[in-house]
Amino acid sequence: MKNNLGVMKIKDLPGIKENISMAEYTTFKIGGPAKYFFVAKNPKALVQAIKVAKKNHLPFFIFGGGSNLLVSDRGYKGLVIKIQNSKLKIKNHNSRLETIYAEAGAILSSVVVFSVKKSLRGLEWAVGIPGTLGAAAYGNVGAFGSTMAEIIKSVEILDANNLKISDLSKKECRFGEKNSIFKRNKNLIILSVILELQKGGKKEIEGKIKKFQFYRKGKQPLIFPSAGCIFKNPKGFSAGELIDKCGLKGKKIDGAQISEKHANFIVNLGGAKAKDVVKLIKIIKQKVKSKFKIELEEEIQYLGF
Ligand SMILES: Cc1cc2nc3c(=O)[nH]c(=O)nc-3n(C[C@H](O)[C@H](O)[C@H](O)COP(=O)(O)OP(=O)(O)OC[C@H]3O[C@@H](n4cnc5c(N)ncnc54)[C@H](O)[C@@H]3O)c2cc1C
Known part of the structure; x- marks a missing residue:
């Protein structure tokens, strides 16, 4: 109507x-x-x-x-x-490189599985990062010293201002530390991504993936709901270590807790409210600022505040 x-x-x-x-x-x-x-x-x-x-x-x-x-x-x-668009396919290949076309709603871990199947290396580090490929490009996610930007060739976008679809080269995406043009301009919606991966040995790729999975299980509080790391790492520092040195591990406000396992995670022990998480974030920022004169910046994105 x-x-x-x-x-x-x-x-x-x-x-x-x-x-x-x-x-x-x-x-x-x-x-x-x-x-x-x-x-x-x-x-x-x-x-x-x-x-x-x-x-x-x-x-x-x-x-x-x-x-x-x-x-x-x-x-x-x-x-x-x-x-929730999630097509995934090999676009081009030559003797050394292959490009993958993947829609933004494709689950990042399914792109990892796809790359392993095709014996492609360069995405092993992303195993265990939840969420979609589009958001991974938006946030230039990374782990174990690698980032999305290193393997992105181009990004197809819809500009919500004029509803036009176009391609942005890697350079035009202006990737930085957990940053991109998409974070600065919310009208740019990612539709699909072209990734460039290198051919490699399947055994070696699978070995790396196992190592990264093992590390994650050991270091991250994966049994509780969370949003991953709350803060970006300030240049030259680990946010988790700074928070830990403030003695904040385990601090609780109602159902929300600064993880005892990894201080840059806030976990939902059950029934946590956004307001509890916000209070913990405020405490962390204040303590880290007063002890180290370092301003922590959130990696998580807020909605509805
Ligand atoms: C247990 C755990 C471990 C994690 N480990 C890591 C890690 O190792 N490294 C790391 O970097 N992150 C990590 N994260 C954080 C998170 O998984 C990543 O940021 C992921 O890329 C978010 O994907 P998502 O689809 O869930 O994004 P969402 O939470 O749905 O959205 C995040 C942001 O992306 C924007 N966005 C989403 N899709 C699009 C699109 N198509 N176009 C434009 N903007 C879009 C949204 O507007 C929002 O601002 C972890 C999280 C958890 C819970």
Whole structure:
């Protein structure tokens, strides 16, 4: 149905849902309701959802796996769009390199599995990082000294301003430490990514993956819901070590706790609220600032605050 200006009402968008708990969609298991919620399985559906949101003067927010998100207890009064396109294929190959085309909603770990199957190296470090490939490019995620930027050739984007689709070269993505043009311009929505990986020996690739998995299990509190590391590492320092040296490991506010295993993780012990996490974040920032004169910066993204 259309309103008297001939604009489709948000409630009439096919597939739209209302009052969806974001706690169900985040790895933190925290967050109030999204007023409207839509799953975009392809660019056409995404464009339509954005058009309708804009015409109805509703803000919108894009997300993937919800593994780097803290959603407010009050939720979000706009439209939350989950990116769920997930095609994955080899695009080009030569004797040394292969390029993979992967849609933004592809789960990062399935891209890792795909690369192992094809005996491609360069993505082993990403094993165990939850979430989608699109968000991995957005945040230039990294682990064990490697980052997404090293293997990205180009990124296909939808500009929500003019609804045009175009390609950005790696240089145009302006990747930095856990940073990219996408963090600075929220109108740029990632649709797909071209990755460039090198041919390698399957045994060696699998060996590296096992080593990284083993390390993660030993160092990270994977049995509790969390959003991974809360803070970026300041240049030359480990945020976790700084927090630990402030004696904050294990500090609790209701259901939220600074992990005893890894001080840069806040875990949800059960029933934690966003406000509890926010209080812990504030305490950490204050203590680290006063002890080390270092300003910690959040790696997690906030929604609805
Ligand atoms: C146990 C655990 C371990 C982790 N380990 C690591 C690690 O080793 N290294 C690391 O870097 N991170 C790590 N993380 C953090 C997290 O997994 C990554 O940041 C991941 O890339 C987030 O993906 P997501 O799809 O869940 O993103 P979401 O949480 O859904 O979104 C994160 C941000 O990306 C934006 N976004 C999502 N999709 C798109 C898109 N298509 N276009 C534009 N913007 C988009 C959203 O707007 C949001 O701001 C870990 C998290 C957990 C819970």
